[in-house]
Amino acid sequence: MSSKPFTWAEHLKAQEEAQGFAQHCRATETNLPQSIQEPKLSTELRCAFQQSLVYWLHPSLPWLQLFPRIGADRKIVGKASPWSQDEALQQALMSDWSVSFTSLYNLLKAQLCPYFYVCTYQFTVLFRAASLAGSDVITAVVSPTTRGLREAMRSEGIQFSLPLVEESRTRKQKNSEVNLETEVAKSLEVEPAPSDDDDDESFSWLEEMGVKDKVKKPDAISIKLRKEKHEVQMDHKPESLVLVKGTNTFTLLNFLINCKSLVAVAGPQAGLPPTLLSPVAFRGGTMQTLKARSLNAKARVHLAYEDIFSLEIVGPILPHSLHSLTMLLKAAQGGAFSAILYTHEPTAVFNTNLDAEAVCKDLSTCGLHPKTLDQLSQCPTLGKSSIRFLEMKDYAYTWKS
Template identity: 85%
Template sequence: FFIQLLESVCEDKPSRKAEPSERTNTLALTDDLHLPVAVPEVPSSPRHEFPADWSLKTRLLFMSSQPFTWAEHLKAQEEAQGFTQHCRATETNLPQSVQEPKLSTELRCAFQQSLVYWLHPSLPWLQLFPRIGADRKIVGKAAPWSQDEALQQVLMSDWSVSFTSLYNLLKAKLCPYFYVCTYQFTILFRAAGLAGSDVITAVISPTTRGLREAMRNDGIEFSLPLVEESRTRKQKNSEENMENKVANSLKVGNGLEDGEEPAPSDDEDESFSWLEEMGVQDKVKKPDTISIKLRKEKHEVQVDHRPESLVLVKGTNTFTLLNFLINCKSLVAVAGPQAGLPPTLLSPVAFRGGTMQTLKARSINAKARVHSVYEDISSLEIVGPVMPHSLHALTVLLKAAQQGAFSAALYTHEPTAVFNAHLDAANPALNKETVCKDLTACGLHPKTLDQLSQCPTLGKSSIRFLEMKDYAYSWKS
């Protein structure tokens, strides 16, 4: 069906805002809320859990026939309790259905807890996420470091300390994952036990041949899983086609005659041994090493800046990657609005030099047209860098507060959608109980941890639309 939000029925009533303007910097709902929103078709087989989505979201828009008044006007004590619960990684287990959500202090504190994330650097006048394609939003803003090399060195030194702190937390399984957002690419570091892998992994996207060459020169072992998957698939298809051709030729009696030489292979075409037999090997120019190397890497070069350029680094090589990134000069822009600005670090848990931030939330009531009939509909908008654990935590709260019925439009930061690809590091036989036990101190709720430990199943796409009916999920990617 189609939903058209016509007007806010409480536009002039401050009591309907999620947060009073004097206490919280909330963002108004964007104009596209008032345009027709096509609700995509969803799978016909609902499940009690949706797959892990490792992409970063810029915005979530939840809709429900039940009001979101419980998410409005949090008391100072509820805010403080929510922050405390986050810092202490307190588990909140709500009943299947909260009868009076607005009166549930436990629910409201858990809502505040789910909005918290950690950021470095912290420059309130700049939008530090997303970084790819952010020049237009940053241009014209004060950037005293852009022409001051000494200040740039101080910022990068501070950034290196924070980056190293996050990696050490990850290695100790006290941080489940974190993101490094540069102006050209994004990196997702995941602790051992997540995404079906039994070792630490780092995925980088998009990449270029120059970056990959620099990593190789630094001794970093990595793979291009999507390129290799494509190559394997083509090889398999080629073998199947060859088998079919042979079978058909035998069937019609066109097999090779006795003594007939088979057609030369590509490898044989590239052999130059016959030149020696003719005695002209020195007179014919043969491809040099560089030409052969470029030909072999042709397919790899073609994927630059595309999702297929995803790089996977595993195990101890992630530590080498850490040192490489700290010393990589191309990590920071040398010109333009982002010149001298260190990459953005995003984490679900506290780390050295990190600043506590909260996602911006606002609810609004409106009229919606459903099957030619206007009905009241409530919506809750969440804006900011929404990480996987926040998405899952929010859906758990809405499941209880909205009586198992809501829908959500998810806005993905597109360069990170490929993080949902199934990687060769995945180990389907990984013991879930062992994973949960090893990562109990990582700061995530056990249910969230269970979801994120699963092997990725969304491929190169991400969840765009999520719906819950009768406490069962369906989604569209």
């Protein structure tokens, strides 16, 4: 929203659209002046706008909306899906998808791609290159997860952490005065079941205190049940966020390629490979653009009506696109605009801090503007939330999450 019109974003000429695509593919760095007097006449601004709307997608099935995938059954139901009953076609789609997924990971590892998303019908994975979000190694975050998925990952030898569970546990330890009763209850909830050999040893300290007879010794089954209940309780919630780091991300790649539950076996999404979203080109990826349209309206302010101008951008708006667009709006709208953002809720938790320190690795060839890259390299500060409202006044930002 702005008090100035968005006519500069309308009816791009064929030459401007073509130039915007070329600038994207060649990762051309556009640096606009702080303020543009006549935005509608600025070819540089209009080309940069087209450049900022580009993203890459796989698979590309024009009659299906492939993002978001979580909760998308109603939008896909009734649409043609010739692969749903054709096993050979499903295998061909998955084989093609595996090649594209591997291509993206290789680009990420070579620091030629900053990040990408894998969107399944049950969870989303964000792979980030080393130096993004303050990490000095490649990271992957998965959300939401279930106990079954986490157990499958463990059995494949993937080492991972649950940052929000660990953060909550640390906070509780700091804030509470732990007495004997709560300490015993807590150990029943989060510690692994002890073996028969160390049962007596683990309770010997109670005997020394003279209270062994008053405390009922838990059996291995009840400890296991309590632990399983604790594990299942966080399923599908933000707290189920899984963090994978370093070489374990390659093991995760192989796990996902071979994971049977990655693709739905029934329902409207049956046999449909996950959606891959990337800011840069990759093997099998299709260039797409976000949809943009400008609207004019009248708003009542005090006793009079004033013109209000808005620009609506629809589609999977990736983080780098949001940052690029704010840089364009700053120049075109005279340093004053506001934006309402609609987040894909399951991904808001990706803003969780990974307890890393900001590091600087050379991602200069990854295709992002240096200022955008600098922004995405910072340690996240939003936690489980995301920016819902962004406002700029006199070239200064404020936001609400």
